[in-house]
Amino acid sequence: MNLESLDGRLLFAIPKKGRLHEKCLSILAGADIQFRRHNRLDVCLVQNHPIALVFLPASDIPSFVGKGNVDLGITGHDVILEATMQDHVTEVLRLGFGKCALQVQVPESGSIKTVDDLAGKRVVTSFEVLAGEYFDAIDSRLQLPGDKKTRIEYVGGSVEAACALGLADGIVDLVESGDTMRAAGLHAIATVLDSEAVLIKSSVPKHTNLTPLIELITRRVAGVIAANKYVICQYNISRTQLPAATSITPGRRAPTVSPLEDGDWVAISSMVEKGKIAPIMDKLVSIGAEDIMIFNLDNCRV
Numbered sequence: 012m013n014l015e016s017l018d019g020r021l022l023f024a025i026p027k028k029g030r031l032h033e034k035c036l037s038i039l040a041g042a043d044i045q046f047r048r049h050n051r052l053d054v055c056l057v058q059n060h061p062i063a064l065v066f067l068p069a070s071d072i073p074s075f076v077g078k079g080n081v082d083l084g085i086t087g088h089d090v091i092l093e094a095t096m097q098d099h100v101t102e103v104l105r106l107g108f109g110k111c112a113l114q115v116q117v118p119e120s121g122s123i124k125t126v127d128d129l130a131g132k133r134v135v136t137s138f139e140v141l142a143g144e145y146f147d148a149i150d151s152r153l154q155l156p157g158d159k160k161t162r163i164e165y166v167g168g169s170v171e172a173a174c175a176l177g178l179a180d181g182i183v184d185l186v187e188s189g190d191t192m193r194a195a196g197l198h199a200i201a202t203v204l205d206s207e208a209v210l211i212k213s214s215v216p217k218h219t220n221l222t223p224l225i226e227l228i229t230r231r232v233a234g235v236i237a238a239n240k241y242v243i244c245q246y247n248i249s250r251t252q253l254p255a256a257t258s259i260t261p262g263r264r265a266p267t268v269s270p271l272e273d274g275d276w277v278a279i280s281s282m283v284e285k286g287k288i289a290p291i292m293d294k295l296v297s298i299g300a301e302d303i304m305i306f307n308l309d310n311c312r313v
């Protein structure tokens with residue numbers, strides 16, 4: 012592939028490894044963005060659209076998009092703020108995966124119990140901008156003089172080892188399940204930020220002719236995300252229970268109600284959030300619903 016073949020193509024940045032990589036590949040597949048990545052090359056052409064995918068570290072994607080070198084990207088909300096690119100990129104869609112929290116953590120058995128106890132001491136992190144802003148505010152509130160301010164030190168990875176190694180009194184790192192934190196003998200004492208993966212575009216796009224394609228890809232990605240988030244709930248219920256049934260499964264706009272041969276009964280079909288389906292089925296049973304069936308969505312447009 013030569014660079015001329017990128018001319019006129021929308022550049023779409025995808026995390027090349029790490030926590031977001033696999034999910035991004037399944038979104039591309041769901042959005043019918045077809046490509047073959049030869050020899051793990053970091054730039055590859057999409058076969059069925061004028062798009063080139065650019066595989067980059069998640070933390071580099073905000074500046075590539077923010078500076079307009081790349082038109083669209085998927086990355087974490089956390090790294091956008093860490094790269095101070097929030098004024099240069101627009102978060103078009105929240106993607107519902109890559110959910111985690113940036114938290115202040117200290118040794119479980121130590122004497123430090125609050126962020127005020129930690130202020131003025133050593134904090135190790137890969138998020139030096141966000142951790143710096145967070146502790147600057149605390150240092151100011153506690154009126155710590157210049158030489159007594161919290162010392163923030165950057166490390167590129169394995170942040171959780173810093174306390175055990177004697178490098179830090181506390182750390183600021185991402186937490187999802189908490190397994191990494193607990194395995195390192197740490198516990199969280201504050202949350203700096205909640206994060207999830209987002210689809211971003213440049214706030215000042217260089218190629219305005221690409222806007223329709225950006226909108227098309229955005230709609231497709233939104234469809235894939237909604238299909239992962241919702242299921243179809245279908246059941247039969249006595250007509251007299253229709254108001255109660257409609258309030259339990261209101262659908263996105265309204266439930267589909269179809270008559271049954273038995274005129275006293277109707278069939279209802281409604282989109283329901285996947286995560287809420289168990290209690291919803293319990294409620295449907297309690298109002299006399301029968302033949303409740305749940306169907307996964309392959310894809311959708313909402």
Ligand SMILES: Nc1ncnc2c1ncn2[C@@H]1O[C@H](COP(=O)(O)OP(=O)(O)OP(=O)(O)O)[C@@H](O)[C@H]1O
Pocket residue numbers: 028029030031068069070086087088089090108109110111185186187188206207208
């Ligand atoms: N444990 C987690 N659970 C969910 N999302 C996470 C988790 N860790 C990181 N993320 C999200 O994924 C983004 C990329 O983090 P990750 O650690 O995978 O990046 P990386 O450093 O590029 O990859 P690697 O860790 O393989 O070097 C983070 O900025 C955050 O938004």
Ligand SMILES: O=P(O)(O)OC[C@H]1O[C@H](OP(=O)(O)OP(=O)(O)O)[C@H](O)[C@@H]1O
Pocket residue numbers: 029030168169170171184185186187188189190191192
């Ligand atoms: O709360 P948990 O579910 O344990 O997840 C948190 C861990 O996940 C991330 O690291 P990752 O495993 O992606 O590897 P990294 O340290 O190489 O970035 C993050 O930096 C934490 O270490």
